[in-house]
Amino acid sequence: MWWAVSLPIFAVLIWSMNIAVTRYVSDYISPVSISFYRWLVAFVILTPFMLPKAWQQRQLIQQHFMQFAVLSAFGMVLYQGLAYSAAHYTTATNMGIINAFIPVFTIFVSILILREIPNRFAVVGSLLSFFGLLYVISRGSFANLAQLGGHWGDVLMVMAVFFYAFYGVFLKKWQLKVPLLISLYVQIAFSLVYHLPFILYFGLDSINHDNVASVLYAGIFPSLMAPLLWMLAVQYLGPNRTSIFMNLMPVFTAIIAYFWLREDWTVSHTIGGVIILLGIALAQKKSLSVKNST
Numbered sequence: 001m002w003w004a005v006s007l008p009i010f011a012v013l014i015w016s017m018n019i020a021v022t023r024y025v026s027d028y029i030s031p032v033s034i035s036f037y038r039w040l041v042a043f044v045i046l047t048p049f050m051l052p053k054a055w056q057q058r059q060l061i062q063q064h065f066m067q068f069a070v071l072s073a074f075g076m077v078l079y080q081g082l083a084y085s086a087a088h089y090t091t092a093t094n095m096g097i098i099n100a101f102i103p104v105f106t107i108f109v110s111i112l113i114l115r116e117i118p119n120r121f122a123v124v125g126s127l128l129s130f131f132g133l134l135y136v137i138s139r140g141s142f143a144n145l146a147q148l149g150g151h152w153g154d155v156l157m158v159m160a161v162f163f164y165a166f167y168g169v170f171l172k173k174w175q176l177k178v179p180l181l182i183s184l185y186v187q188i189a190f191s192l193v194y195h196l197p198f199i200l201y202f203g204l205d206s207i208n209h210d211n212v213a214s215v216l217y218a219g220i221f222p223s224l225m226a227p228l229l230w231m232l233a234v235q236y237l238g239p240n241r242t243s244i245f246m247n248l249m250p251v252f253t254a255i256i257a258y259f260w261l262r263e264d265w266t267v268s269h270t271i272g273g274v275i276i277l278l279g280i281a282l283a284q285k286k287s288l289s290v291k292n293s294t
Contacts, residue, residue, distance in 0.1 A: 007233035008245035011226040016096060016252035018222035020260055022084055023092035025214035031084035033205035034215060036195040039076060041219025043188045050185040057182055067174050068183070072190035075167035081198075082160035089153025091263050096253025097136050097273050098157045100246070103280050104129045105165035113169050125282030132275030133158070140268030180231055188223075247277055 025034060054061060061068070086095060104126045110116040118126070137154045176183060207215055233242045250273050257263040 004233065004236040007229045007236070008242050009248065011229040011233065012245050012248045013252050014221045014226040014229075016249050017256055018218060018226075019083075019095050019099065019249075019253045020092045020256045021214050021217055022087045023095065023257070023261060025211050026084070026087040028208075028210040029205045029215070030202060031081060031088070032195065032198045032202045034211070034218065035077070035081050035084050036192070036199060036204065037207065037215045038080070038218040038223060039188050039191045039195070041216060042223040043185075043192060045220065045224060046181075046185050046188070050181060053179070054182055054185055057178070060178055061182070061186055064174075064176050064178060067170070067176060068186045069190050071167060071170055071183075072187040073194060074163050074170065076187060076191040077194045078163040079160045079167065082156050082163065086153045086156035086160060090151075090157060091153075092257040092261055093254045093263050093265065093269060094136060094154055095157050096250045096257070097269065097276065098133065098154065098161055099253075100250045100273075100276055100280065101129060101133055101158070101161050102165055102168070102246070103243075105162050106168050109162075109165045109169045110172075113166075114173060121282050125279045127279070128282060129276045129279030132272045132277075132279060135275060136268060136272030138268075139266070140271070180227075184227060247280065250277075 022034075029037075083095065107118050107122050107126055111118065137151050205211075230242065233245075254263075254265055254269065254273075258265055
């Protein structure tokens with residue numbers, strides 16, 4: 001069904017566009033501010049529809065209260081907050097490529113939390129992907145890695161992706177029997193609470209004509225529309241087939257960044273990106289249980 005295949009493609013396109021938006025708006029609003037506004041917009045939109053349902057399911061929500069708190073911390077605050085911070089120091093192209101590293105990190109986090117022992121394909125593929133990641137960060141010359149200050153944004157993005165891997169593994173471990181939209185709504189509520197100490201410390205930038213479009217995009221499309229499209233894709237295509245489309249994110253991000261942000265696509269991006277994707281494909285071979293968690 002061609003329309004079912006289009007669902008994950010549009011979802012990945014929205015997320016890729018958000019990486020470019022994150023890089024663009026970094027000059028107009030602080031990471032804490034856009035992260036808070038993003039989830040505030042999503043929360044306001046969802047509240048008229050989801051608050052009555054959440055109240056009806058309040059006992060179920062209370063049962064998984066701490067799990068929702070942990071999921072929100074890793075998936076919405078640490079991942080998104082670090083990504084917004086990384087945008088100040090690196091390119092959208094690099095962010096997109098590093099984001100493709102999530103399946104590999106998920107394998108290693110699964111070892112820690114689920115005690116899943118990776119097979120030889122996962123080990124070799126992970127090492128290959130890590131080599132490709134270092135190649136991209138070093139811009140094709142590993143001697144450049146000594147200049148740690150010049151790679152601060154890439155390091156932050158790697159940390160963000162690492163935390164998101166925890167999010168995926170926790171989802172698999174707990175397998176909460178909660179409607180997905182209620183789960184999303186509760187996690188967003190937690191994320192707003194988590195932002196309060198950072199807002200008190202760093203302050204909150206105002207919304208103006210330079211950043212309002214980016215804030216609304218982040219709050220509507222990647223926060224609400226893309227997850228909905230992705231969930232529908234999983235329903236029609238299955239988790240394994242759907243997860244393959246996530247490999248399009250570096251490609252979509254690079255294209256958007258090239259035409260919109262005028263970022264250069266270099267030979268090191270091509271070589272490193274291909275190595276990373278090959279490593280991911282190899283790591284997922286005969287490791288479907290791990291891939292499902294991403």
